[in-house]
Amino acid sequence: MRTCVITGASSGIGRASAIMLSQTREYDNYALIGRNIKGLEETAQNMASDINVYIINADLSTPENLPHIVDEIAEKYGTIDCLLNIAGYTEPASIFSTTYENIQATYTINCFSPFILMRECAKYMKKKGGKILNIASTAGMSPRPGWVSYASSKAAMISISQTLTEELAEYGIKVYCISPGRCATNLRKKLAPDEDPSTIMQPEDVARIICNLIGEGGNCIDGQNIVVRQKIK
Numbered sequence: 314m315r316t317c318v319i320t321g322a323s324s325g326i327g328r329a330s331a332i333m334l335s336q337t338r339e340y341d342n343y344a345l346i347g348r349n350i351k352g353l354e355e356t357a358q359n360m361a362s363d364i365n366v367y368i369i370n371a372d373l374s375t376p377e378n379l380p381h382i383v384d385e386i387a388e389k390y391g392t393i394d395c396l397l398n399i400a401g402y403t404e405p406a407s408i409f410s411t412t413y414e415n416i417q418a419t420y421t422i423n424c425f426s427p428f429i430l431m432r433e434c435a436k437y438m439k440k441k442g443g444k445i446l447n448i449a450s451t452a453g454m455s456p457r458p459g460w461v462s463y464a465s466s467k468a469a470m471i472s473i474s475q476t477l478t479e480e481l482a483e484y485g486i487k488v489y490c491i492s493p494g495r496c497a498t499n500l501r502k503k504l505a506p507d508e509d510p511s512t513i514m515q516p517e518d519v520a521r522i523i524c525n526l527i528g529e530g531g532n533c534i535d536g537q538n539i540v541v542r543q544k545i546k
């Protein structure tokens with residue numbers, strides 16, 4: 314029996330990934346972590362019917378409980394084989410209008426909690442190997458005036474992923490990092506409220522890449538930041 318832990322599965326890219334990955338039968342058990350329980354339940358209803366889903370109500374802006382949550386998942390299912398760190402947060406603001414609370418929340422949800430989840434899940438993966446996938450962003454790769462806390466937190470995620478790829482390789486734990494461009498989700502709406510969502514990538518486009526990496530497609534890839542961008546029409 315193999316277990317996959319997913320954050321951000323209540324909507325957008327995380328939801329599409331959970332649904333698509335469940336159909337590959339790569340994992341038997343799923344733990345979906347988030348605050349929007351209704352959203353997580355809706356995701357679970359659309360996942361393959363012959364897998365187990367454990368819904369966990371947790372707020373990634375308070376990482377203190379995460380070690381306990383990971384232990385609980387491992388106790389329930391016996392193993393942890395995969396972690397998809399997909400949850401993300403943004404409240405775009407320029408340097409003069411941002412607050413310490415905004416910076417702190419952005420870094421906690423986008424970097425610190427994913428880091429704690431990686432550390433705690435890797436403790437279980439160490440025995441048999443495993444896979445970790447983190448979501449950064451193209452915003453972490455080039456300047457984004459007005460998005461400084463979000464963009465810099467995503468740059469940090471690229472670096473964290475690269476370092477942990479090297480650190481965890483000896484245990485057979487692969488670390489992947491993808492940086493999507495514009496994708497039609499609630500988070501994107503916050504960053505670009507006037508954009509027509511039908512003109513950009515859909516969550517399923519990004520989910521397809523994630524499932525590919527987590528499946529055999531990722532066997533000869535790790536560490537490097539993989540850009541996922543809509544092809545130019």
Ligand SMILES: NC(=O)c1ccc[n+]([C@@H]2O[C@H](COP(=O)([O-])OP(=O)(O)OC[C@H]3O[C@@H](n4cnc5c(N)ncnc54)[C@H](OP(=O)(O)O)[C@@H]3O)[C@@H](O)[C@H]2O)c1
Nearest residue numbers: 321323324325326347348349373400401450496498499500
């Ligand atoms: N859309 C894009 O253009 C784009 C581009 C590059 C990277 N990304 C990244 O892709 C990831 C997924 O975002 P999305 O675009 O699919 O947007 P989304 O639909 O708004 O999803 C964001 C997810 O993050 C979770 N989340 C936010 N704050 C949380 C908190 N405090 N505790 C627990 N979970 C929290 C939400 O879950 P709950 O509400 O259930 O808590 C939600 O499932 C993010 O990391 C984002 O930065 C998106």
